Amino acid sequence: MTETAPRPTLEAVAARAGVSRATVSRVVNGSDGVREPLAERVRQAVEELGYVPNQAARSLVTKRHDAVAVVIAEPETRVFADPFFALQLRGISKELTAHDTQLVLLLTEGRDDHARVGRYLAGGHVDGALVFSLHLDDPLPELIQRAGVPTVFGGRPGWSDGTRGVAYVDSDNRGGAREAVRHLVGLGRTRIGHISGALDQTSAADRLDGFRDVMVDVDPRLIVESDFTPAGGERAMRELLDRCPGLDAVFAANDLTASGALRVLRERGLRVPEDVAVVGFDDMLPVAEQTDPPLTTVRQDIEEMGRLMARLLLRGFDRHGAGQGVGGVPSSVILPTTLVRRASA
Numbered sequence: 001m002t003e004t005a006p007r008p009t010l011e012a013v014a015a016r017a018g019v020s021r022a023t024v025s026r027v028v029n030g031s032d033g034v035r036e037p038l039a040e041r042v043r044q045a046v047e048e049l050g051y052v053p054n055q056a057a058r059s060l061v062t063k064r065h066d067a068v069a070v071v072i073a074e075p076e077t078r079v080f081a082d083p084f085f086a087l088q089l090r091g092i093s094k095e096l097t098a099h100d101t102q103l104v105l106l107l108t109e110g111r112d113d114h115a116r117v118g119r120y121l122a123g124g125h126v127d128g129a130l131v132f133s134l135h136l137d138d139p140l141p142e143l144i145q146r147a148g149v150p151t152v153f154g155g156r157p158g159w160s161d162g163t164r165g166v167a168y169v170d171s172d173n174r175g176g177a178r179e180a181v182r183h184l185v186g187l188g189r190t191r192i193g194h195i196s197g198a199l200d201q202t203s204a205a206d207r208l209d210g211f212r213d214v215m216v217d218v219d220p221r222l223i224v225e226s227d228f229t230p231a232g233g234e235r236a237m238r239e240l241l242d243r244c245p246g247l248d249a250v251f252a253a254n255d256l257t258a259s260g261a262l263r264v265l266r267e268r269g270l271r272v273p274e275d276v277a278v279v280g281f282d283d284m285l286p287v288a289e290q291t292d293p294p295l296t297t298v299r300q301d302i303e304e305m306g307r308l309m310a311r312l313l314l315r316g317f318d319r320h321g322a323g324q325g326v327g328g329v330p331s332s333v334i335l336p337t338t339l340v341r342r343a344s345a
């Protein structure tokens with residue numbers, strides 16, 4: 001076995017810097033009251049010795065764990081297959097890293113996992129939680145409320161008690177959907193179908209509402225619910241074509257759904273956009289630029305959504321209260337969307 005060198009202690013740092021142990025502790029824990037020349041000597045000694053604070057001891061002083069739970073209410077097979085989650089996690093990670101805060105990833109496969117996540121959050125392991133991809137019947141909001149941890153949600157909450165006092169970050173899903181469908185109408189398309197996402201999620205419901213805002217008297221057969229996946233897009237596209245062979249355009253709830261729809265259109269011998277125009281939602285470049293043809297889609301800044309979620313939470317650790325959002329900052333942020341035109345429509 002390889003012997004490990006003993007970890008430097010506060011006393012060793014104090015001796016190297018020529019200050020008291022209490023002075024080192026104040027500098028390491030970010031407290032005020034230490035003159036800058038002394039603080040700089042302590043920081044230099046910390047660097048020279050490679051001192052790493054004991055997190056458990058530090059938490060007793062600061063009342064902080066410097067860790068945030070990121071809770072995704074989806075099974076791992078979905079999370080690791082969908083680039084949406086990677087982009088949002090990248091934004092969250094960048095913001096937390098800039099504030100020397102650790103990301104703890106928690107996924108939910110089923111009801112047992114919900115209880116586990118609730119216990120973990122209530123156990124005092126993290127300073128707060130970032131939660132996204134919730135479904136309407138999800139028990140997580142209630143479990144998180146019981147745990148009493150500051151929380152920011154990704155996406156407009158849809159549970160029955162509304163959104164007052166709840167901090168969240170979302171995109172203008174309804175407005176983006178309207179812009180997508182207006183674009184198709186502007187191309188002269190009249191038989192426009194919609195492949196929705198799972199309608200127990202507010203993003204899918206809002207995009208369907210945006211579609212209906214433009215297609216006021218739409219034939220119900222032109223709307224098929226899917227699940228935000230390529231396979232779901234394939235199933236829904238087949239159903240749409242079987243129901244309405246004269247279909248001339250499709251607005252898909254996300255880019256992955258659109259990619260599945262494009263495959264089916266190609267299988268059926270239909271040309272895109274000549275026979276059927278297709279518009280997606282997200283503008284995830286690994287998907288939208290590599291479909292055949294490249295996908296016209298509604299862009300939402302997914303990575304920025306993650307950054308803003310983390311930023312709201314970090315600002316609000318000291319003043320979290322119902323009715324005030326998180327820490328007195330705005331309780332919700334709605335990011336704008338833009339239509340990105342490529343070859344599919």
